Amino acid sequence: MKYETQRVALPFFMVAMALFALQIVFGLAAAAAYVWPHFMSEAMPFNITRTSHTNLLIVWLLIGFMGCTYYLMPEEAENEIYSPNLAYLQLAIFAIAGAGALISYQFGIHEGRHYLEQPLWSKILITISFLMFLFNTSLTMLKGRKTAINMVLMLGLWLAAVFWLFAFYNPDNLALDKLWWWWIVHIWVEGVWELIMASLLGYLLIKMTGVDREIIEKWLYVIVGLALFSGLLGTGHHYYWIGTPGYWQPIGSIFSTLEVIPFFAMVVFAFYMFWKGNRNHPNKAAMLWTMGSAAVAFFGAGVWGFMHTLSWINYYTHGTQITAAHGHLAFYGAYVMLVLGVITYAMPQLRRVQPYNQVLNMWAFWIMTSAMWFMTFTLTFAGVVQTHLQRVLGMNFMQIQDQLDLFYVFRFGTGIFVGLAAVMFIYAVFGPAREQVPATSKPLTATE
Numbered sequence: 001m002k003y004e005t006q007r008v009a010l011p012f013f014m015v016a017m018a019l020f021a022l023q024i025v026f027g028l029a030a031a032a033a034y035v036w037p038h039f040m041s042e043a044m045p046f047n048i049t050r051t052s053h054t055n056l057l058i059v060w061l062l063i064g065f066m067g068c069t070y071y072l073m074p075e076e077a078e079n080e081i082y083s084p085n086l087a088y089l090q091l092a093i094f095a096i097a098g099a100g101a102l103i104s105y106q107f108g109i110h111e112g113r114h115y116l117e118q119p120l121w122s123k124i125l126i127t128i129s130f131l132m133f134l135f136n137t138s139l140t141m142l143k144g145r146k147t148a149i150n151m152v153l154m155l156g157l158w159l160a161a162v163f164w165l166f167a168f169y170n171p172d173n174l175a176l177d178k179l180w181w182w183w184i185v186h187i188w189v190e191g192v193w194e195l196i197m198a199s200l201l202g203y204l205l206i207k208m209t210g211v212d213r214e215i216i217e218k219w220l221y222v223i224v225g226l227a228l229f230s231g232l233l234g235t236g237h238h239y240y241w242i243g244t245p246g247y248w249q250p251i252g253s254i255f256s257t258l259e260v261i262p263f264f265a266m267v268v269f270a271f272y273m274f275w276k277g278n279r280n281h282p283n284k285a286a287m288l289w290t291m292g293s294a295a296v297a298f299f300g301a302g303v304w305g306f307m308h309t310l311s312w313i314n315y316y317t318h319g320t321q322i323t324a325a326h327g328h329l330a331f332y333g334a335y336v337m338l339v340l341g342v343i344t345y346a347m348p349q350l351r352r353v354q355p356y357n358q359v360l361n362m363w364a365f366w367i368m369t370s371a372m373w374f375m376t377f378t379l380t381f382a383g384v385v386q387t388h389l390q391r392v393l394g395m396n397f398m399q400i401q402d403q404l405d406l407f408y409v410f411r412f413g414t415g416i417f418v419g420l421a422a423v424m425f426i427y428a429v430f431g432p433a434r435e436q437v438p439a440t441s442k443p444l445t446a447t448e
C-alpha cells in the first residue's frame with residue numbers, strides 16, 4: 001500500500017461483505033418459499049424477502065464500488081484521498097439509508113417498483129451520501145494524476161448518480177412509470193456500470209500482469225464506446241410490451257444484440273492481457289476472480305442476455321424463470337465477482353501481509369461459481385418448461401409452478417452452496433492470515 005488513505009477502503013469492504021452475507025440469507029428465504037409455499041408466509045412474505053434480497057445486492061455492490069474507488073484512486077491519482085473523514089461519514093449515511101429501508105420493508109413500508117422500493121427519505125440519504133462520495137473522489141482525482149482508469153471509473157460513477165435521479169420521478173401512468181424505471185435498472189447494469197467494470201478490470205490487469213498502461217487504456221476506450229453505443233438504445237429490449245410504439249421492437253432487438261460485443265471485448269481483453277503479461281503475480285486468487293469475472297459476465301450477460309433479447313423470442317420468455325436465470329448469472333459474473341476480486345487483491349495490502357489463505361479463497365471461488373452456474377442451468381430449464389406450458393399451451397401460472405417443483409428444490413440446494421462459499425470467502429479475507437506464499441515467489445512491492 002503506497003498511500004495511507006487507501007485504508008479508507010477497509011470499512012467499505014467489511015460493510016459490503018456483511019450485506020452480501022445477508023443478501024444470500026434473504027435469497028435462501030425467498031427460494032424456500034418456492035419449495036414450501038407457506039414458508040414464513042405470515043412473518044415475512046415472499047415479496048418482502050425478494051425485495052430485501054435484491055436491494056441488499058444493489059446496496060452492497062455500490063458500497064463495494066465505493067471501497068474499490070477509495071482503494072485505487074490514491075494510486076492512480078498519486079494523491080491521498082481528499083478527506084477520509086468525509087468518506088467514513090458518507091459510508092455511515094449510506095449504511096443507515098440501506099438499513100432503514102431494509103427495516104421498513106419488514107413492516108411493509110415501501111414505494112413499490114422493484115429495486116427502487118426505498119422510502120423517499122432513504123432515497124434522499126442515498127443521494128446525499130453518493131454526492132459526498134463523488135465530491136471526495138473527484139477532488140482527489142482532479143488534484144492529482146488523471147489516467148484512463150480513474151477517469152472512466154469516475155465517469156461511470158457520475159453517470160450512475162445522474163441516472164439514479166430518475167428514481168425520484170414516478171408518474172401515475174404505468175407505461176410511463178416503466179419507461180423511466182428502466183433508465184435506472186437497465187442503463188445502470190448494461191451501460192454506466194459497465195464503465196465501472198471495465199476500469200476496475202483494467203486496474204487489476206495493469207497491477208497483476210504488468211502489461212503496459214497504454215495498451216490497457218486503448219482497450220478501455222474501445223469498451224467504453226461500445227458499451228455506451230449499444231446500452232443506451234438497447235433499453236429498447238424492455239420496451240416491447242409496455243405500450244410504447246412498435247419501432248422499439250427492431251431498435252431494442254438490434255441494439256441489445258450489439259450489447260454482447262463490449263462483454264465479449266472484455267473477456268478477450270482480460271485473457272489477452274493475461275497471456276501477454278507475466279503470470280507470476282503472487283496473488284493467484286485475485287487473478288482467478290478477475291479472469292473469472294470477465295468470463296462469467298460474458299456468459300451471464302452476453303450469452304444468457306442474448307438468449308431472450310430478440311423481440312420475437314422475448315414475446316414468449318418475458319418475465320419467466322429465464323429472466324431470473326440471466327439476472328443471477330449476469331449480476332454475479334459482472335459485478336459480484338469483480339468486487340470480490342478487488343477485495344481479494346486489496347486485502348493483503350490493507351493488512352500489510354503477503355497474499356494469504358489463497359487455497360481457501362480459491363475453493364470459495366470454485367464452489368460459489370459452480371453453484372451459481374448450477375442455479376442458472378436449473379432456472380433456465382425451469383424457464384423453458386414454464387415458457388412452453390404457460391406461453392405456448394396457455395396453462396395457468398399457478399398450475400405450472402407445481403410442475404417446476406424439482407427445479408426449485410435444486411435452486412434452493414445450490415443456494416446453500418453459495419452461502420457456504422460466501423462464508424469461506426469472508427473467512428479467507430478477514431480471518432487470521434495463515435498460509436503465506438512460498439518464499440521463492442516474488443515479494444510484493446508497494447506498486448503491486
Ligand code: HEM
Nearest residue numbers: 189237256259301305306308309318319323327330331334
Ligand atoms: C451485467 C449486465 C447485465 C445484468 C446485471 C443484467 C441483469 C438483468 C436483470 C436483473 C433483469 C431482470 C429485470 C427485471 O425484470 O426485474 C434483466 C432483464 C433482461 N436482460 Fe439483462 N442484464 C445484463 C445484461 C444484458 C445483456 C447484455 C442483454 C442482451 C444481450 C440482456 C438482456 C435482457 C433482457 C432481454 C431482459 C428482459 C427479460 C424479460 O423480458 O423478462 N441483459 N437483466
Ligand code: HEM
Nearest residue numbers: 027028030031050323324327328331332336411412415418
Ligand atoms: C451473489 C449471488 C446472487 C445474485 C447476484 C442474485 C441476484 C438476484 C437478482 C438480480 C434477482 C432478481 C431477478 C429478476 O428480477 O429476474 C434475484 C432474485 C431472486 N434470488 Fe437471487 N441472487 C444471488 C443469490 C441467490 C441465492 C443464493 C439464492 C437462494 C437460493 C437466490 C434466490 C433468489 C430468489 C428466490 C429470487 C426471486 C426470484 C423470483 O422472483 O422468481 N439468489 N436474485
Ligand SMILES: [Fe+2]
Nearest residue numbers: 186190235237
Ligand atoms: Fe436490459
